[in-house]
Structure formats: structure tokens, C-alpha cells
Amino acid sequence: MYTENPEITPEDRARLERSFGLDQPVTVQYVKWLGRVLQGDLGYSLIERRPVLTIVTERLGNTLYLVGLSLIISLVISSIAGVVSAYRQYSLLDHVTTFLALVGYSLPIFWSGLVSIVIFAVWLRWFPAGGMYTLGQDPTFLDRLQHTVLPVSILSLFFTGYYSRFIRGSVLEVKNQDYIRVARSKGVKELQIFIRHAAKNAAIPVVTLIALNLPTMFAGALFTETIFTWPGMGRLFWQAATRRDYPILMALITITAALVILSNLLADILYGVLNPQIREEMSSTK
Amino acid sequence: MNEQVVGQSEERGLLKRTILIFMRHKLALFGMGILILVSLSSLLAHQIAPYDPNRTAIMDRLQPPSSDHWMGTDELGRDVLTRILFGGRISLAVGLATITISIFFGTTLGAVAGYLGGALDNLLMRFTDVMISFPQIFVLIMLVSFLGQDLSTIVLVLAVVSWMPMARLVRAEFLNLKDKEFIVSARAIGLPGWKIIVSHLLPNSGGPIIVAATLGVAAAIRSESGLSYLGLGLQPPTASWGTMLRNAQDQFLTAPWTAIFPGLMIFITVISINFMGDGLRDALDPRSSRIR
Numbered sequence A: 001m002y003t004e005n006p007e008i009t010p011e012d013r014a015r016l017e018r019s020f021g022l023d024q025p026v027t028v029q030y031v032k033w034l035g036r037v038l039q040g041d042l043g044y045s046l047i048e049r050r051p052v053l054t055i056v057t058e059r060l061g062n063t064l065y066l067v068g069l070s071l072i073i074s075l076v077i078s079s080i081a082g083v084v085s086a087y088r089q090y091s092l093l094d095h096v097t098t099f100l101a102l103v104g105y106s107l108p109i110f111w112s113g114l115v116s117i118v119i120f121a122v123w124l125r126w127f128p129a130g131g132m133y134t135l136g137q138d139p140t141f142l143d144r145l146q147h148t149v150l151p152v153s154i155l156s157l158f159f160t161g162y163y164s165r166f167i168r169g170s171v172l173e174v175k176n177q178d179y180i181r182v183a184r185s186k187g188v189k190e191l192q193i194f195i196r197h198a199a200k201n202a203a204i205p206v207v208t209l210i211a212l213n214l215p216t217m218f219a220g221a222l223f224t225e226t227i228f229t230w231p232g233m234g235r236l237f238w239q240a241a242t243r244r245d246y247p248i249l250m251a252l253i254t255i256t257a258a259l260v261i262l263s264n265l266l267a268d269i270l271y272g273v274l275n276p277q278i279r280e281e282m283s284s285t286k
Numbered sequence B: 001m002n003e004q005v006v007g008q009s010e011e012r013g014l015l016k017r018t019i020l021i022f023m024r025h026k027l028a029l030f031g032m033g034i035l036i037l038v039s040l041s042s043l044l045a046h047q048i049a050p051y052d053p054n055r056t057a058i059m060d061r062l063q064p065p066s067s068d069h070w071m072g073t074d075e076l077g078r079d080v081l082t083r084i085l086f087g088g089r090i091s092l093a094v095g096l097a098t099i100t101i102s103i104f105f106g107t108t109l110g111a112v113a114g115y116l117g118g119a120l121d122n123l124l125m126r127f128t129d130v131m132i133s134f135p136q137i138f139v140l141i142m143l144v145s146f147l148g149q150d151l152s153t154i155v156l157v158l159a160v161v162s163w164m165p166m167a168r169l170v171r172a173e174f175l176n177l178k179d180k181e182f183i184v185s186a187r188a189i190g191l192p193g194w195k196i197i198v199s200h201l202l203p204n205s206g207g208p209i210i211v212a213a214t215l216g217v218a219a220a221i222r223s224e225s226g227l228s229y230l231g232l233g234l235q236p237p238t239a240s241w242g243t244m245l246r247n248a249q250d251q252f253l254t255a256p257w258t259a260i261f262p263g264l265m266i267f268i269t270v271i272s273i274n275f276m277g278d279g280l281r282d283a284l285d286p287r288s289s290r291i292r
Helices: A008-020 A026-038 A052-087 A091-108 A109-123 A141-175 A178-185 A190-227 A233-242 A246-274 A276-284 B003-024 B026-043 B079-114 B117-134 B134-145 B149-163 B164-178 B181-190 B192-228 B240-247 B257-284
Strands: none
Touching: A026 A246, A052 A091, A052 A141, A052 A233, A052 A246, A052 B117, A091 A141, A091 B257, A109 A141, A109 A190, A109 B192, A109 B240, A109 B257, A141 A190, A178 A190, A190 A233, A190 A246, A190 B134, A233 A246, A233 B134, A246 B003, A246 B134, B003 B026, B003 B257, B026 B079, B026 B257, B079 B117, B079 B164, B079 B192, B079 B257, B117 B164, B134 B149, B134 B192, B149 B164, B149 B181, B149 B192, B164 B192, B181 B192, B192 B240, B192 B257, B240 B257
């Protein structure tokens, strides 16, 4: 911005560059930035002139709310759909559910979001077109709820499409295993088998997948937040990228990287906790 | 000589079987049909488009669909249908180009890792794992912010996030095939590694590669559309379906057709390719005995 001022003298430019540390080689700048980050200083936004940390923490909760709610809803629906599909394989129900799942997964979020706004906010006027609450008013619970319905529905649609296929596959694999067959031949009822054995075993890869997918789900939220002008981290990332606000970009990428590492770690731990075989292997190799 | 004849008739039988299974997949056929329709209309855009895609007519801006403009006009008075046809060229071309690069890079990496094994395999796979861990969108946005937004950069950036499934698949297939008799005997006669890879291992891995490539095109089209929608992909006046959506963003509340049609095209194309991919997966799977 300063560089667009034609009256700025070369000396001023040089002075500004020095004060921002821009005259040093990129690697030195990076190391210095890294050092600051390790001390908790994420820098200042170029556009908003506020500390990056403040901006990020404001938005973090909103994204967690959006993604968390969508994830819970979609897991409930996909579990039911996936299990039912697996137990009624090749039936009409199975085909319909699989088809719907594929549709949900193939729908570009930015388009389904737009269409849902057109239908539900413009034509039917059931829900507002965006934001987390109506500006200028004190946010009531009902108001927030109204604003939440559309974004969460669209995001859940996508998650459901994705997870129901996976859950179906996992349950299918488990229910044809030998140990399940033994239980069946012993005369145990199918429902009992499911509750006591199949469900837990089928859940293991699913839980691991969810843990591994945590960073990607935040990315999915990016489109949803942009369309519905939801003040979350995904939208922040997009705004920063469009405006080339590098401090924010760097901070968000760092957070994402940390999230990736943590979620992979979580997935590994969960897999070990849930699958006793792995625990056996781990302890026997010591 | 006898072996060659047997081999050939087996090959022909395999192709026939693949086609038969694919044909039974109604959705896959439907998807293929739609895809052919979309591809043809984009290829023939110059011939069949009613207007010039860049012809602006401010007097006619934001007209709803009518007999003159089947899909209405956009904010600059350009015919939406025409732009859809020409946009298809860009979107499809980007998808295909991206996947070509991904296949090339991913297959090479997977082949090397799978065939040579050992520490190199470990190293390459760890690298692949790292690349997969990152959420695509973030990587795409970051790379675009730093590298710019012209067409070839976008294609390269898209390829950077798309090659990993290919590498994993190819490596898995190679590991599977490495111990089979025909490979072991090829090594025994002293065939050089690269020849084994190119003439024997790769052709037999063809199935999963084709499926992954097909699904990859769909993913690439989605990613490019998403990026362009965010304004971080192709720039105007380049018309892809994604950029059309972006331009529609400002007025979709009053002129929804400007947003509905481009998005619809993206959706139809992506889902058709996905249907086809599912069908191909069943058709090319040597273990699928169920011809349904």
C-alpha cells in the first residue's frame, strides 16, 4: 500500500523495508518468523492491523461449531444408512442409498450452497441467506438456530455422502468374517451379533478415518463458510489468500500443519486403543 | 508360438468380459452417455454455440432464460449457454491435463517404489503420506497465492495435489504382482528391470490405474471449479464453469440462472464421471465374478 504512493522517496522505502525486515534474504526472514511463532507471537495482519492470534481465536470457535455440528449429524445419518445398506445388500434400499450417497458426495458444495440459498432463503424465505446471526440485533437462540440450519445441512450432506459409503463397506467386511459366522451358527440372533461384535469392529476403521480426515473437514468448511458468509477460519483463510495477507496465511498453514500432525497421532492412538491386536503386537515386540 | 495364440485369445476374452460387465452397469452407461454428450458439445462449441462467448450486450444483461437465450444472459449480457459450451472446453481440458501429469508422476513414483522396494520404497511412501495428509484446498490456495494464477500454473498446482492416490495404487499393484510366476520368470531370463516394469508390470496394473485416472478427472474438475469460484483459479475473461459461478456470485439472488447452470454442468459432469468410474472399477476387477 505504501509502495503505491508515488511521492514516497527511495530512502523512505528502504527505511520501511528495513523496519519490516524485508531487506533480508527469505530464509532469514522465515527463521525469524519461526522463532517468533515458537514464542507465541504470530504477527500482525497486514490488512486489519490487528494481532493474528486475536483474529484467529475469534474465528476458531465458529468453525468448530459448524464442522462439529455437521459431523455429528452426518455420522448419525451415515451410520444408520451404512449399516442398513450393508445388511440389505443389493436390495432396492441399498441401491437408492448408495446412489444418494454418491450424489451428496459429488455435489460441489459451493453450488449446492448457492442453490439452497436461492430456494430456501430467496424463494421460500424460510432461512436467512448467510451469517451467523442477524446484525444489529442481540442474537437470540432462535435467530442463531435459523442461521445455522442451511450451512450445517449443506456441509452434512457432503459428509454423509462420503462417510456412508465407507461405513457400508466397513460393515460389509466385518459381517462376513469367520468369527461372526461362528456366532451365527451358534444360533445367536443377528441383532445381538451386531451390537456385541460387528458394530465395534466395523467402527474401528471409521473412527480412524474420521480422525485422519479432521484437517480436510476444516477445508470443506472453507467453501461453506465462504458461501454463507460464516465468520470462521476457512473464510479467513480465503480472505487472507485473496488479499495476500501473508502473516495470516502463514499462521493458518502452521495451525493446519499442527492439526494434521495431531490428527494423525490421534488416529494412530485410537487405532491402538480400539484394536487389541495392535496392542498385543506393540507389547510383544518390546 | 502356441503361448502367443493362447495369450491373445485370453486377452480378447478379457476385453469382452470387461465390456460385458460394464454394460450391465446401467448407471455407468448413463454416466458415459452424459459424458460423451458434454464432451462433444464442448468440442463442437465453435460450431453449435448460438453466440460469441465474449460478446457483451449491456442492454440485454441479466435476462432470464428465453427463446433467444436458452440459459439467459449474465451480468455483461453474454449468452450463458454459449459460455457454458466454451467453459466446458476449459474445464474438461484442465481436468484432462491435470490427470495426465498426475498419472505420469504418480505412476513413475509408485512403480519405482514398488519394484525396487527397500529403503527407497520407504522414503517415497513417507513422502507420499506427507503430501496426502495436507488438506487439498489449503495446499491449492497456498500454492496459487505464491505462484500465480495463469492456466499452466493452475494445472501444475492441481496435479501436485492429485498424484498421490495413483502412486499408492501402482505401488500396491506392483507389490502384488512382483511375486507372481510370470514376473519371477521374466527376471530369471534376465530381462532388465525397466523392461519388466514397462512391458509386464504396468500393463497388468492397468485396471486400477484407469479407474483412478477416471475418478481423478472428476476430482480435478471439481478442484479447478472450486478454486476459480474462490477467485483463486482462472481469471476472467477465461470462462470455465468455476469462473462463471464466481461472476454469478454478486447477482445470484436476483438472477439465479447465472449460477444454477454452470454449477449444474459441474455437478452433472462430475457425477457422470464418478458413475463411469464405479462401473469401470467393477468391470476391471479380476475378482468380480458377479455379472449383474
